[in-house]
Amino acid sequence: MIYFLYKAGAWIYFALIRIVAVVNPKAALFYKGRKNLFRNLEDNLPSSSEPLVWFHAASLGEFEQGRPVIEELKRRLPNVRILLTFFSPSGFEVRKGYAMVDYICYLPIESAENVKRFYDLTNPKLAVFVKYEFWKEYIDQAHSRNIPLLSISSIFWEAQIYFKSYGKFLKESLYYFDHFFVQNETSKRLLESINIDRITVAGDTRFDRVTTIRQQAKDIEIARVFKDDELVIVLGSVWESDMKVLFPALNALGKKVKVIIAPHQIEPGFLTKIEMKFNHSSVRFSKATAENAANYRLLLIDNIGMLSSLYGYGEIAFVGGGFRGGLHNTLEPAAFGIPVLWGDSETNARFAEIAGLVDSGGGLPIGSSTDAAKVLADLVENAETRKAKGKAAGDYVQSKTGATDTIVEYLTKQLK
Template structure:
């Protein structure tokens, strides 16, 4: 019965996406990406004679988590070709030309036929699923063919179906994995509670990624011209729900604090609404010029891909998403050491929990709370210095997950001799 329901859910997802496609851009991208997908994969993989490592990421966030592993794997195993797949358009459309992979594809929907055909065409010697991805048919086909399958930067919560009564079907999916490299001890203990012991606490590979990014970050001259000597709050990946809380706070702080706002989605209507609310105080990045940009208090970022570099200018950072579906990446700003602020829905993210517990991040529920907490933190120089010290120590202590995973992998994939 569970398999029937699972298959029905998969087919319902595909049908729902096709129905939504005329009205929803992401659905349309996904539907179009699935057209003749297996034929495209077969054509592109046809001439490959090299061993293949398959890395699968649900979306862009998981890609950033897996990226250090992909790139270090390529260095350590140069004979391998890397196949990178995404389920979500927000990952595939941004990274379809990623130079670190030899092939980048959408993942065909998880049906028995698709899984068999995909694995037959790609012929992976090893597979890595990043963080959350646990597909029944793909894991079953990999297990059937004795292809090692690893879950990396895995994180679990007690309320997930794998650990509940009636979750046997989903638990069997987990048991097909060769090994789990978890982010935290709780996840390892949850797996042990369902008799899965092929586990090690490796940490979060994103720590390695953000340290790499911070080390190589390039200056942005226009932002430096905007900032001058003023303190700056960088607002990253904001949604309309975040802006409802932020705009009253921003209006109160105008004149004493500058803001760089990078929305999660670039929509002209929403940018125009922010400009209207701030009445001549805001300018879009695309329209700003170095000679006059410093006269504005708010810089609106109307492009994609700049956010991680913008955080180098953050004296304070607000990370969006935690008034909606989920908090965005807090490690990208944290690596530069500023106090972090975000909404109340952060409990699914281990690093956010850690940052809150150490007093370096502050969840808020309203504009009034944001204003009160910000004023308390920003007026205390000793606390600001401790926040920076605590964050720096935390990230460097957690770093190294990539190497820990690769060293463990030598049990299954011998390092090539020169």
């Protein structure tokens, strides 16, 4: 009965997406992106005698966890073909031009017929699921075809259906996985509680990814000139809820600091609001030049794609999204060895790295404008404290690297 509800629920969801697509742009991408999917897959997936590895990521965040594995696998075995699928438009639309794989497409809507057709066309040597999205029909049919199944950067918690009495039909699919590379000991213990023992606690591949990003950071001339050897606070992926808390503290610091703000969404109204509420001189990145950038106290980023390199110009970072329950990437600035702040919220507890940054001394949650004023003033005025916390953040990231090599070692053995 529960399995029937699972299948019915999936089809109802996809039917609703088709209806909502008329008025919702993201739903439209979800629906239209799957039109002619099989024809395009058949026409464009390179044919070769070389083995194909299929990676599936739900969205952009999961892709970033799979990305270091994909790139290291390609480095070691350049002839291996890689197929990458996404469930969500927020992953596919951003990374559809990613050059390190042979083909990228949406995951076909789950049904016995669609899954059979997908495997008939692709015939993967290995199937790799990233983090915690598990599609029962894809898993079951892979098992029936003797396609090895791997789960990487996976994370489990007690409330998940696999560990409930009514989740037996989904739990059974987990037994078909040849190996789980989990992020933490809790996940390992939960899998062991349902008699799964093919587990390696490899950690989170994002630590490897952000280390690579730091090593490959671009030189941004405007940001370098803007910094002009002054202390800089970088606010990354911020929303209006973040700025409401931060503006009083930033304005109070005055000319003690310079500020780089990279909003999560580049909306004209939000950019204008930031400029109006910041009490000192500001310039948008698109208007700044190498001749005038140093004259301003705020560099407002009105483009997408350079934030990870911008953290390299800061001494302190604030990462947005925390106040609204969707905290963005705190590991990117931590990798640069600078203290990391974020908006405090109970929902942040699901991010293991938050506890890690706090415990290491490299990160601090901000709960209010009063908190922001106190914490920022202390970090700005006390260089010793600032450097110690920055070192703690960087050391924490470095201590967690290595998951990618562990996973790729296993993959290469399976493919040789």
